[in-house]
């Protein structure tokens with residue numbers, strides 16, 4: 001679903017699907033995240049359908065949005081899950097997912113995490129280094145339990161995305177340099193409890209050009225045939241995260257074209273695994289926030305809102321662009337005539353800026369929305385400035401449900417009060 005279909009004006013009021021965002025803000029308060037269930041389902045199905053009858057598995061990357069109801073929505077569709085911590089694994093299991101449907105990635109899994117994941121019978125562990133292999137081997141020897149693994153290779157391919165979210169270059173901390181992978185697979189083959197079933201790769205996030213991904217896949221396919229020549233048979237090629245989305249003017253290909261390119265690049269005897277996060281939930285979420293004050297100085301016009309960098313960190317951390325929309329429809333003339341504003345939060349940092357230089361016709365008390373906030377939004381939230389974590393809402397058609405209550409002050413301080421130092 002296009003975002004203009006998800007978030008649309010009806011009788012001059014912005015709706016998510018057919019639910020009035022003003023009504024949600026009145027009932028739930030602001031700031032709050034609102035997600036469209038229909039759009040989340042459509043995005044996941046777009047991936048799954050595009051594979052037709054080719055062997056595949058779509059693992060939703062839980063890090064993008066780990067709300068239990070969102071995980072459950074995808075579980076009900078038949079999704080598998082990519083997790084990067086024991087916490088994410090437990091979240092997924094909490095809504096009834098079978099551990100065999102989970103791939104455990106991440107560059108620094110602790111001994112405890114590895115041991116617990118193996119005891120829980122996790123589907124696959126993606127190994128990120130020789131050192132990690134040795135750690136996993138020690139754990140399996142001690143437990144006397146087996147585990148399937150894939151080696152995450154680092155193909156040294158430039159994904160042409162923001163440097164903070166680029167992961168497949170040789171100087172990045174991720175994966176095993178592809179030239180060292182063969183030796184590692186040979187070591188794994190000698191291991192009593194560890195079976196290599198796949199090769200994995202993830203070169204970065206917010207990728208809108210599939211060429212670098214195809215380049216990485218080419219190298220993986222070569223590696224797989226090198227392994228086969230040694231008698232090591234790989235079943236799955238995991239190409240990592242999904243496509244980027246359009247925040248401003250990026251033009252990612254359609255999910256179906258991306259998947260057909262993958263089908264062309266991976267021989268049919270391999271199962272293809274994908275770990276999309278952003279493209280499943282990113283465009284399906286809005287951060288609703290109310291204008292506290294409009295502060296005009298001789299130099300700038302600040303729209304000070306009740307959401308801040310602790311609610312949505314992306315603009316502060318990556319200078320990321322998010323479109324800002326008003327929840328009351330404005331005419332083209334009103335927008336044209338509006339002054340340029342910076343949308344800022346109440347946190348005591350200049351970096352607490354959600355958007356700069358936007359034409360916005362708004363007044364104190366108005367409700368506005370930050371678009372494309374469904375991925376890496378609420379999950380990256382914090383309590384900075386002792387601000388409470390946002391409520392989250394899931395919409396379907398014209399109805400909505402709270403899927404995460406706003407944090408209370410009591411919730412926030414409980415784990416400190418219990419440990420308060422004595423007089």
Ligand code: LLP
Pocket residue numbers: 061063064082105106165202204205206207240241242243244275276277278279314375376
């Ligand atoms: N698989 C692995 C191993 C990953 O590291 C990631 C994302 C994904 C899958 C999902 O990638 P996606 O389909 O979402 O592109 N906080 C940043 C994004 C960090 C992404 C980290 N890894 C942001 O707000 O842009």
